[in-house]
Amino acid sequence: MATITVLDHPLLRHKLTLLRDKETPTGKFRQVAREISLLMAYEVTRDLPLQEIDIETPLEPMRADYLLGKKLCIVSILRAGNGILEGMLDLVPSARVGHIGLYRDPATLQPVQYYLKLPSDIADRLVILVDPMLATGHSAAAAASRLRQAGVTAMKFVCLLAAPxxxxxxxxxxxxxxxFTGAIDRELDSHGYIRPGLGDAGDRFYGTR
Known part of the structure; x- marks a missing residue:
């Protein structure tokens, strides 16, 4: 049974409002999205397993917590997923990175893959799949299926906004x-956009139309 977590931290909710505002310019949009991504990464990684290791502080030896096993892999659904990727890497700079290029066919709204680059040992890592919007769900589901084919068994999906x-x-x-999402909005419109949403995330990240 899938678990849906809405990350409702006050700072995240405030910053998400800034993203929704149509008057927020491109540079500010990217900056705020990066800040939100860092906050989300903090919550999504809360249950990472730890082990104790021996270290020396400047004063004495001790046993201290250290992440167990291989580091994370963050996989971005291009192109807009990169807007979330960068903020997460601020928090976990040692994470491996993968990219899946998908575009939505405007007639069928179905995803078409055009690019794939993943770490060779991705099957051994916890994967965080990121895309700003979970709208129709087709692209995210296709990306997750492709990761399954690559051998991934541990995966989480993170988005800024989701539609039912x-x-x-x-x-x-x-x-x-x-x-994991910042909010669940009301619905999709006839063009597959989330309402009230924040518009086309890729266009707002990169100043395109």
């Missing part, structure tokens, strides 16, 4: 993948 339709589609395809 996208949550239903993604969790229907991947019921064992936890979803």
């Amino acid at each position: 339709e996208g949550i239903a589609a993604f969790t229907g395809a991947h019921p064992d993948v936890p979803v």
Whole structure:
């Protein structure tokens, strides 16, 4: 059964309002999205396993907590996923990075893959799959399926906003993948955009139309 977590920290909610505002310029949009991503990464990594290791402080030896096993892999769904990726790397700079290029066919709204680059040992890592919007859910579900094919068994999905339709589609395809989002909005419109949403995340990240 899929778990859906809405990260409702006051700072995150405030910053998400800035992203929604159509008057927020591109540079500010990128900056705030990066800040939100760092906050989200903090919550998403809360349950990472630890082990104790021996170290020397400047004053004495001690046993201290250290992350167990291989580091994370963050996989960005291009292109807009990179806007979340950078903020997460601020918090976990040692994480490996993968990219999946998908675009949504405007007629069918189905995802088409055009690029894939993943670490060779991704199957041994916890993967955080990131995309700003979980709208129809088709692209995120397709990306998660491609990661499954690469051998990934431990995965989480992170987005800024989600629509009920996208949550239903993604969790229907991947019921064992936890979803973390900043908010669940009302619905999709006839063009597959989240309402009230924040517009096209990629265009707002990069100043394109």
